[in-house]
Each structure stands twice: as C-alpha cells, then as structure tokens.
Amino acid sequence: MPEIRNFSIIAHIDHGKSTLADRMIQKTGLVELRNFRDQILDSMDIERERGITIKSQAVTLPYVNKEGRQFELNLIDTPGHVDFSYEVSRALASCEGVLILVDAAQGVEAQTVANLYAAMEHNLEIIPVINKIDLPSADVERVKEQIEVELGLDSDMAILCSAKEGIGIEDVFEAITEYIPPPVGETSRPLRALIFDAYYDPFRGAIINCRVFDGAVRPGDRIRLMSNRATYRVEEVGIFRLEREPRPMLAAGSVGYIIAGIKTVSDTRVGDTITLDTDPAPEPLPGFKEVKPVVFSSVYPVASDDYQSLSDALEKYKLNDAALVFHKDSSAALGMGFRCGFLGLLHLEIVQERLEREYGQSIIMTVPSVRYSFVLKNGESLTIENPTYYPDPVLIEKAMEPYIRANIIVPERYMGAVMDLCQERRGENSRFDCHTPGRLEIQFDLPLAEVIYDFYDRLKTVTQGYGSFDYDLLDYRENDLVKLDILINGEKVDALSQIVHRDRARARALVACDRLKEEIPRHLFKIAIQGAIGGNIIARSTISPFRKDVTAKCYGGDITRKRKLLEKQKKGKKRMKMIGSVSIPQSAFVAVLKSEGSEKKR
Numbered sequence: 030m031p032e033i034r035n036f037s038i039i040a041h042i043d044h045g046k047s048t049l050a051d052r053m054i055q056k057t058g059l060v061e062l063r064n065f066r067d068q069i070l071d072s073m074d075i076e077r078e079r080g081i082t083i084k085s086q087a088v089t090l091p092y093v094n095k096e097g098r099q100f101e102l103n104l105i106d107t108p109g110h111v112d113f114s115y116e117v118s119r120a121l122a123s124c125e126g127v128l129i130l131v132d133a134a135q136g137v138e139a140q141t142v143a144n145l146y147a148a149m150e151h152n153l154e155i156i157p158v159i160n161k162i163d164l165p166s167a168d169v170e171r172v173k174e175q176i177e178v179e180l181g182l183d184s185d186m187a188i189l190c191s192a193k194e195g196i197g198i199e200d201v202f203e204a205i206t207e208y209i210p211p212p213v214g215e216t217s218r219p220l221r222a223l224i225f226d227a228y229y230d231p232f233r234g235a236i237i238n239c240r241v242f243d244g245a246v247r248p249g250d251r252i253r254l255m256s257n258r259a260t261y262r263v264e265e266v267g268i269f270r271l272e273r274e275p276r277p278m279l280a281a282g283s284v285g286y287i288i289a290g291i292k293t294v295s296d297t298r299v300g301d302t303i304t305l306d307t308d309p310a311p312e313p314l315p316g317f318k319e320v321k322p323v324v325f326s327s328v329y330p331v332a333s334d335d336y337q338s339l340s341d342a343l344e345k346y347k348l349n350d351a352a353l354v355f356h357k358d359s360s361a362a363l364g365m366g367f368r369c370g371f372l373g374l375l376h377l378e379i380v381q382e383r384l385e386r387e388y389g390q391s392i393i394m395t396v397p398s399v400r401y402s403f404v405l406k407n408g409e410s411l412t413i414e415n416p417t418y419y420p421d422p423v424l425i426e427k428a429m430e431p432y433i434r435a436n437i438i439v440p441e442r443y444m445g446a447v448m449d450l451c452q453e454r455r456g457e458n459s460r461f462d463c464h465t466p467g468r469l470e471i472q473f474d475l476p477l478a479e480v481i482y483d484f485y486d487r488l489k490t491v492t493q494g495y496g497s498f499d500y501d502l503l504d505y506r507e508n509d510l511v512k513l514d515i516l517i518n519g520e521k522v523d524a525l526s527q528i529v530h531r532d533r534a535r536a537r538a539l540v541a542c543d544r545l546k547e548e549i550p551r552h553l554f555k556i557a558i559q560g561a562i563g564g565n566i567i568a569r570s571t572i573s574p575f576r577k578d579v580t581a582k583c584y585g586g587d588i589t590r591k592r593k594l595l596e597k598q599k600k601g602k603k604r605m606k607m608i609g610s611v612s613i614p615q616s617a618f619v620a621v622l623k624s625e626g627s628e629k630k631r
Contacts, residue, residue, distance in 0.1 A: 031091070031099040033282045034209050035240065037107055037120055039148060040130035041138035041497060045160040049130065049192035049201070050088075050106055054271070056198050057090040057102075087226075087238055087284055089268040094206045101268075102205060103284035105225065105240075115320055119225045119300045121147055122316055123240035123284065126154035126209030128201065129180070133159050133167035136468070137175040138438055138497035145180055154209050157182050158201060163191040175468075212242075214281030219310040220244030220252075222279075222287075222303040227294045229348040233264075235291040236273075239303060240284045242314060247278040251306040252289060255313040256298055260306045261289035293348050320352055322370025323431075323502070324377055324397050324481050325414035327358050327524070328384075329366035331391040336365045342388035343367060346380070353380060358415070360524045363393060363618070368415060374481050393618050395524050399477045402429040402505050416526040419512040422563060428510040431477045433500040438470050439492050446491040447471055454479035455530065474503065476530070515541055515621075516559040517549070517613065525621055535560075538568035541621050546570040548617035 040046045090102040107120045121127065127148045131137055148155055157176050159169060173184035188204055190197030226238040246252065250263045267275040268285040279285045291297060299320070302313035330339045347353055354370035371377040377397060384390045403411040404426045411420060435456075439447055441463075448471070451459070456473035463469055475484075480500070488496045513534050515525040529537050538560025545558045553575050560568035583591050 031101045032206075033101050033103065033212055034126070034205055035103045035105065035124045035212055035282070035284055036126045036128065036205055036209050037105045037124045038128045038130055039107060039117070039121075039141075039144035040160075041132070041135075041141045041144075044130050044132040044135070044138070044141070045192045046106070046130055049128075049158070049160065049190070049198075050104060052192050052195050052198045053090060053104065053201070054088065055195075056202070057092055087269045089270055089274075089284065092202055092206070094203060098206070100206055102202075103240075103268075105284065115318070116226065116299055117144070118147055118151075118316065119223065121151050121153065122300075122314075123223055123225045124151075124153060125212055126156065126205070128156050128158050128205070129182075130158050130160050131172055131176060133161045133169055133172055134164045136168075136172050137179045142179065142438075142470075143436065143499045155182060156204050156208055157184070157187040159187050159189050160192055162189050163194050163196065212282030214241070214243045216243075216245050216281050218243035218281075219308050220246055220250075220303065220305045221310045221314055222246065223314050224297055224299055224301045224303065226299060227297040229294050230288075233288050233290075235294045235297050235348075237287045237289070237291070237297055237303070238269075238284075239279075239287060241279050241281055243281050243310070244305070245278050245280040246287060246303070246305070252287070252303050253306040253309060254297065255302040255304060255310075256317060257296075257301075259296060261291055264288045264290060294350070295347060320372065322352070322354050323373055323477065324371045324399060325368065326371070326377060326397045327360065327363075327366050327368050327395040327415070328355075328381075329360065329363040329393045329395075329524075331393060333364040335391070339367070339384075339390055339392065342384055342390050343369075345388065346384060350380070352376065360395075361522075363395075363524050370414070374485070395618070396527050396621065397481050398528060399431055399481065401431075401510065401528055403427070404429075416512055416528050417523055419526075419528060422511070427507050429505040429507050430510060432474050432503045432506050433477050433480060434503050435473045435475050435480070436470060436499045437473070437488065437496055438468060439496045441467050441469050443492040443496065444469055444471070447488065447496065450484075450487055450491055451475065454484060455533075475500075476506075476508070477502070478529075511562045513538055513541075514561045515545070516557075516561055517545070518556050522613070524618060531562075534562055535567045542568050542570040544620040545613075545617050546572055548620045549613055551575055 038046050038049060086106040088104050090104060092100045092102050094100065105120045105123055107117045129141065129145060129148070131141060145155065157180070159172050161167060162169060169189065173187060176182050176184045176187055188197055188200045190201060220241070221243045222239040222241045224237055224239050227235050230236050246263060246266055248263050248265055251260055252263055253260045265275050265288040266279045266285060267273050268283070273286060276285065287303070300317040302310070302317070304310040328339070330336050343355055352372050355367045357365070358368035359365050369380070371380060374397065381392065381394060384392060398414055398416060400412055400414045403413070403420055405411060405420060405424045406426045413419065435451070437447055448459070451473040454475055456475045458474040460472040461469060485498055488498055509531045510528055511531050511534055513527045513529050514521050516522070525541065527537065542558045542560055549556065549572060551572055551574065555574045556572040558570045558572065559566050583594065
C-alpha cells in the first residue's frame with residue numbers, strides 16, 4: 030500500500046502556483062507530453078486568460094522517493110484570490126502540510142502572509158519554496174531574509190526552484206515526503222469526510238470533492254450531509270488522476286470524489302461533513318459556516334425579450350457555483366431582472382464574463398452595492414442591499430455600513446500615494462510595520478463600499494503594480510449615509526440610485542451627470558440630468574436640444590417678426606418636453622458603472 034501525503038500550495042497571486050503544479054504533474058508522468066497544456070488544473074478559459082485559479086482542484090500524484098518508498102501525494106490546489114478565502118480555509122483543513130511559494134524577485138507579499146496565518150491556524154507543516162530563481166531580477170538572499178523576518182520560518186529549509194524551467198522539482202517532492210506528516214485517522218470509526226469543493230456534471234449530477242478523516246465509504250453506502258441532514262446513496266467513489274479514477278472504497282486519510290446522484294451543487298456545502306446514515310458520527314468536523322454574499326448588483330437583459338433566457342442561464346450557472354445568490358427584481362428603467370449576491374468584486378466579474386461567454390447573454394449590471402444596516406426611530410432594525418428599499422430619512426435613527434481591515438504591502442517610496450488613496454476612501458486607524466528595509470505593511474480600516482468600485486485598480490496604478498492588497502471583514506460602523514438619486518428630465522431612474530456617504534455624494538453625482546450627458550443622445554427638447562438627495566438637487570448637467578433655425582427666412586423687416594417665430598418655437602419645445610420621453614441607451618448605464626474612478630480626475 031502506498032503511503033499517503035496530503036498537501037496544498039499557497040502563494041500570492043502570480044507567484045507561480047499553477048506552474049509548479051504543472052511541473053509536478055509532468056514529473057509524475059500523469060499526462061503525456063502531447064496532451065499537456067499550461068495551467069492543466071485550471072479547467073475554465075477565464076482562468077487561463079487571467080492567470081488565476083477560481084475553482085479548487087485536486088489531483089493524486091504517484092511518486093517513488095529515492096529510498097524506493099511508494100507514495101500517493103494528494104495535491105489540493107486552492108483559489109488564489111481573497112474573495113475565495115473560505116474555500117481556501119476548507120482546502121487547507123483537508124491537508125497536513127503546505128508549500129508556501131515566494132517569488133524570488135517580488136518577495137513576500139500581503140496574501141503570502143495571510144495564507145501563512147491560515148495554514149498556522151490549521152497547525153500545518155509549512156515548507157517554504159523560493160520560485161522563479163531563473164529571473165535576472167531574482168534576489169534569493171533578500172527573499173530568504175524576508176522568510177526569516179516576515180514569515181518566521183527557517184530559511185535553511187527553503188527549497189530553490191524554477192517551476193517554469195523545471196529546476197528543483199525533485200527537491201520539492203523529497204521535502205513533501207520527508208517533512209509533511211502522514212494523515213491520522215482510523216477506518217474503524219464512523220465515517221467523517223470534509224467537503225472542500227463540488228462541481229456539476231450534466232450526466233452524473235454534483236460530484237463531491239472530499240477528504241476522508243475517519244471511517245471509509247464504498248459504493249452502495251447511504252451517506253448523510255450533516256448540515257441539512259439530506260441522505261443519498263453512493264454510486265461511485267474514486268481518486269483524481271486528471272480524469273476521475275474509480276476505486277472500491279475511500280478510506281481514512283484519502284482525498285477523492287463521491288458521486289451520489291445529488292441534483293445540484295447548492296445541495297452540497299463547502300465545509301460540510303459527510304457521514305453514514307446507518308452509523309452516523311457523533312459530531313461534524315469543525316469550521317463549517319454558511320458563505321454569505323458581500324457585494325450585490327442587479328442583472329438585467331439588454332433586450333427585455335431575453336428575460337426568460339437570462340433566467341435559464343442563471344439557473345444553469347447556479348448548478349456549478351453555489352456561492353451565487355439571486356432573486357427576481359424589477360426596475361422602471363430596465364424592466365425585469367435579478368438581484369444577485371457575490372462573494373466579492375472578482376466573483377462578480379467572473380459571473381458577468383461567464384454569463385456572456387458560456388451562456389451567450391447580453392446583460393447590464395447596476396452599480397455594485399454592499400449590505401447596509403439601519404436602526405429606525407421605532408427601534409426596528411433593517412438590513413438592505415438595494416438602494417430602492419432605502420427607508421424614509423425621517424424614520425432613520427442611525428445608519429451603519431460594513432468595514433474591512435485592509436493589509437497593504439508596498440515599497441517605502443509609495444507610502445505617501447497609498448496614504449492619500451486610503452484617506453480619500455475614508456480610511457481610518459492606520460498602522461505601519463516595517464518588517465524588512467524598503468518594504469512597508471500598512472493597515473487601514475476602510476468602508477467596504479469604498480473598496481468595491483476601483484480601489485484595487487487605483488492601488489496598482491499609484492504603486493506602479495508593486496502594491497499587494499488583502500482584507501478581512503470587520504464589523505458595521507455608524508456613518509452619515511444618504512440615498513443619491515439620478516433624475517433625467519425630472520424622473521428618477523431607479524437603476525442608477527446609490528447609497529453613499531454624504532461627503533462623497535456631490536462628487537459621485539457630478540461624475541454620473543457628466544457621463545450621462547456624454548452618452549444620452551440629443552433630443553428635440555432640452556434635457557436636464559440631475560443628482561439629488563431627497564428634494565435637494567446637488568449636481569446638474571444639461572443636454573442642449575436640436576434647434577431648427579426658424580428665422581432663416583426672415584431677412585430685413587421688423588424685429589418683432591423674428592421674436593414672434595422664436596416665441597412660437599419656444600412654446601412648442603416646452604409642450605414637447607412635457608409629453609416627450611427620454612430614451613436612455615444601454616451604454617449610459619455601463620458608463621455610470623465605469624465612472625467611479627473618474628472622481629479624482631475632476
């Protein structure tokens with residue numbers, strides 16, 4: 030029987046995690062050279078294009094070490110972005126050790142530190158690996174010093190490798206077999222298996238990726254999911270060898286899959302515990318929690334006839350992504366649509382892009398918002414994420430919004446620019462740490478609403494790409510929040526409403542009005558675009574009308590003839606304005622969405 034080792038690779042974005050996984054898969058001969066492609070564990074086109082991992086994957090690598098001992102190395106690949114931190118924590122809970130990957134040129138970054146703490150919380154064996162040593166800008170000694178000082182790890186243990194060139198891969202394998210402990214667990218105990226991911230197969234239903242801690246599971250067993258007490262009969266179990274490979278059973282310590290005729294991915298929850306219905310475990314594995322959406326936006330079809338098509342596409346998408354939450358919504362300006370909840374901005378972008386690419390949907394998304402909390406004067410508490418349901422200002426006792434703690438690691442020379450950016454976004458409680466010469470860790474408490482628009486892009490711009498950003502949700506704090514309405518020709522456009530801080534309302538309104546002025550075509554009458562808080566107008570732009578020169582035929586004669594014609598035209602324009610409606614092109618909604626970064630440029 031081969032010995033089992035379960036491990037994961039953690040790193041900051043773009044430090045070479047997927048490339049190292051590719052080399053390890055090639056080294057063990059799981060895939061022939063002619064069938065190999067880069068980022069082989071990343072199955073989606075969008076993952077390859079952006080160079081990020083969105084969906085957690087697992088693969089079992091057969092390996093024989095220098096002493097001739099046989100191993101089954103279970104690599105559980107994890108998403109690299111902060112939006113998917115819960116999935117990362119469940120993947121780490123399924124391992125006994127991790128490789129912490131550090132770029133030899135860029136050094137330790139914000140998410141490297143965050144991932145290290147996550148690994149330490151699970152008491153995992155941590156092996157530092159310095160990647161990209163082949164780069165001309167690689168500074169191995171400086172990175173070793175950072176591993177000692179910032180991560181508190183033994184830099185003598187650090188393995189030097191270049192995943193791209195295939196240097197040092199054998200050393201990585203040997204370190205895994207030597208330092209990562211074997212899994213503990215007894216086959217004789219009642220079954221306890223942790224779900225760390227699930228995906229949808231159109232022929233087999235939801236396929237559960239799990240790590241078995243105790244007991245064993247075989248085809249024909251009746252299993253129970255402990256969070257919702259649903260029961261299913263197991264059809265097939267097995268391990269991952271790029272393709273699914275059936276096995277007679279999965280025993281304690283194994284990582285593999287279970288197929289049990291589960292209809293949708295949302296029936297299985299990441300972090301849930303599987304046990305046998307006939308011999309249930311007394312308690313589930315720790316750490317399970319419901320994943321709650323953080324960012325909200327409404328999705329509408331460009332053509333109202335496509336509503337049913339969008340509904341079907343979202344239902345199909347939900348089969349594969351249990352984190353997406355949506356319900357029906359409607360707008361006077363955009364018609365019928367759906368209000369969706371996302372884990373973060375990257376998750377929102379991925380859903381938008383996949384709906385357009387994989388399901389052929391042309392969609393409009395409203396301004397992203399967060400979940401606000403209001404305490405009314407009658408003592409009632411109210412939580413809303415849609416500006417449409419903003420309560421009457423007269424009834425509000427206090428308004429609260431969610432805050433995050435942002436960890437930003439930057440070279441010292443960008444400190445001033447980052448400070449300005451955070452203070453512009455209402456940052457407070459700043460703290461500084463200088464772990465190594467030339468690098469600063471800056472902590473700020475920021476309102477989540479100020480981060481979800483373009484904070485990450487602006488940070489990358491002001492730090493010329495050297496800034497790294499990571500955040501944790503903190504709590505709700507009281508603030509002066511108002512509802513900003515956009516009026517076109519005196520009518521509110523509900524799809525453009527936002528909840529904003531009173532101090533930021535005018536800047537937002539000016540940008541929205543200017544963008545709409547550029548996008549809405551001229552009509553035969555004058556159009557006023559206004560930003561308002563309640564009945565108070567705080568910003569305005571005006572679109573001039575098309576105007577026929579009615580005095581062109583009047584040459585010579587009395588001036589009153591011209592005045593008479595102009596007055597007649599003026600009355601006609603006024604009457605037209607009263608009965609005329611403004612057609613707002615779809616591009617105008619998109620323009621307002623993209624305008625948030627323009628406030629500073631004014």
